[in-house]
Amino acid sequence: MSAIFQPGKIGTLEIKNRIVRSATYEGMATARGEMTQELLSMSEELARGEVGLIITGFSYVLASGRGAPYMTAIYNNEHVTGFQELAHRVHQAGGKICAQLAHSGRKTTPEIIGGETPMGPSPIPYTNSHTTPREMTKDDIREVVEAFGHAARRVREAGFDAVQLHCAHGYLLSAFISPHSNNRTDEYGGTVENRGRIVLEVYRAVRKMVGSKYPVLVKMNAEDLLEDGLTLEQSVRTARMLTVRGIDAIEISAGGAEGNTRSARTDINTPENEAYLLPYAREFKKHVGSVPLILVGGMRSPEVIEKVLEEGDAEFVSMSRPLIWEPHLIKRWKEGDRERAKCISCNQCYSEVSTGTTYCHVLNKEQE
Numbered sequence: 001m002s003a004i005f006q007p008g009k010i011g012t013l014e015i016k017n018r019i020v021r022s023a024t025y026e027g028m029a030t031a032r033g034e035m036t037q038e039l040l041s042m043s044e045e046l047a048r049g050e051v052g053l054i055i056t057g058f059s060y061v062l063a064s065g066r067g068a069p070y071m072t073a074i075y076n077n078e079h080v081t082g083f084q085e086l087a088h089r090v091h092q093a094g095g096k097i098c099a100q101l102a103h104s105g106r107k108t109t110p111e112i113i114g115g116e117t118p119m120g121p122s123p124i125p126y127t128n129s130h131t132t133p134r135e136m137t138k139d140d141i142r143e144v145v146e147a148f149g150h151a152a153r154r155v156r157e158a159g160f161d162a163v164q165l166h167c168a169h170g171y172l173l174s175a176f177i178s179p180h181s182n183n184r185t186d187e188y189g190g191t192v193e194n195r196g197r198i199v200l201e202v203y204r205a206v207r208k209m210v211g212s213k214y215p216v217l218v219k220m221n222a223e224d225l226l227e228d229g230l231t232l233e234q235s236v237r238t239a240r241m242l243t244v245r246g247i248d249a250i251e252i253s254a255g256g257a258e259g260n261t262r263s264a265r266t267d268i269n270t271p272e273n274e275a276y277l278l279p280y281a282r283e284f285k286k287h288v289g290s291v292p293l294i295l296v297g298g299m300r301s302p303e304v305i306e307k308v309l310e311e312g313d314a315e316f317v318s319m320s321r322p323l324i325w326e327p328h329l330i331k332r333w334k335e336g337d338r339e340r341a342k343c344i345s346c347n348q349c350y351s352e353v354s355t356g357t358t359y360c361h362v363l364n365k366e367q368e
């Protein structure tokens with residue numbers, strides 16, 4: 001049997017194969033962040049398409065952490081019902097589901113959060129949107145930490161199988177970890193340990209709410225790819241701080257913090273260009289013991305994915321863009337059509353992140 005279709009485990013969670021849908025902003029919630037039929041159906045299709053574990057697009061844990069107009073909210077107990085329906089639909093279709101929890105921090109804008117100034121570790125301008133965040137107080141930090149804890153509790157109450165902390169791509173927790181956006185002089189800035197302190201506090205708050213057996217995952221940047229950004233050596237040390245405390249899996253990403261260092265790269269047209277973050281996984285592997293790694297970035301052909309899995313560089317691989325075009329891609333491979341994903345990695349789907357529903361523009365043109 002192909003390594004792709006071997007069952008795998010993340011903590012206590014059994015997953016039928018090694019394919020994870022990496023968190024992908026859907027832009028399908030209502031303007032108030034509530035669940036919609038469109039979002040439910042889309043997620044159900046991924047489960048029908050044999051994706052082993054579906055990670056939802058990032059959901060905001062506090063109103064100040066909203067990062068896009070149709071982003072899903074999980075900051076209030078009223079949001080549990082919609083999440084419950086989502087878990088039910090995915091389970092009915094044979095899938096497993098994990099919620100990605102996020103606070104957008106300095107990457108959001110006043111327009112998206114009701115006119116307020118976005119907050120971040122330090123008042124360092126986010127050049128992509130020309131927004132300068134206000135420096136968070138200790139009370140702000142406490143509020144964020146508690147919000148992540150309560151959001152995780154809601155996710156568990158809704159019947160989800162796992163929760164993932166978004167510590168990548170320059171969003172709030174990632175911004176604390178990175179020296180590029182954090183020049184605090186208190187215990188939340190300076191050393192790697194101090195910059196990672198908020199992440200450990202969030203992790204502790206989440207654990208307290210969901211218990212020791214519930215799968216808690218993290219997505220983090222191996223590097224920001226910025227001159228003054230997070231380095232691989234620093235990110236490995238941050239990951240170690242989580243592994244020794246019981247994190248259940250680490251998804252490895254890179255970039256996306258600022259400038260045009262996108263986590264979703266283009267020109268993935270040969271097998272050599274696929275799995276473009278593989279060297280990071282190899283380095284992480286040396287330091288994280290038996291904690292499963294999920295490798296994202298440019299997985300397009302079954303042969304490349306099998307090699308990653310068979311060589312033990314990661315226990316799972318995750319995919320985003322290919323599943324926007326082909327939600328049934330994994331089923332297609334399972335049924336014997338092993339042609340690479342149709343996705344041409346043009347990133348037109350990305351253009352919707354700030355404005356509306358995520359969809360594949362190429363597929364849409366074909367269908368016109």
Ligand SMILES: Cc1cc2nc3c(=O)[nH]c(=O)nc-3n(C[C@H](O)[C@H](O)[C@H](O)COP(=O)(O)O)c2cc1C
Pocket residue numbers: 022023024025026056057058100166168169219253263264265296297298299318319320321322349350353358
């Ligand atoms: C439209 C779109 C939305 C995304 N939304 C998220 C998100 O909500 N959270 C996240 O961690 N990454 C997000 N990403 C990044 C993907 O999860 C993934 O890391 C990246 O696209 C590389 O994987 P791929 O080559 O399989 O697309 C998004 C990517 C795209 C294209």
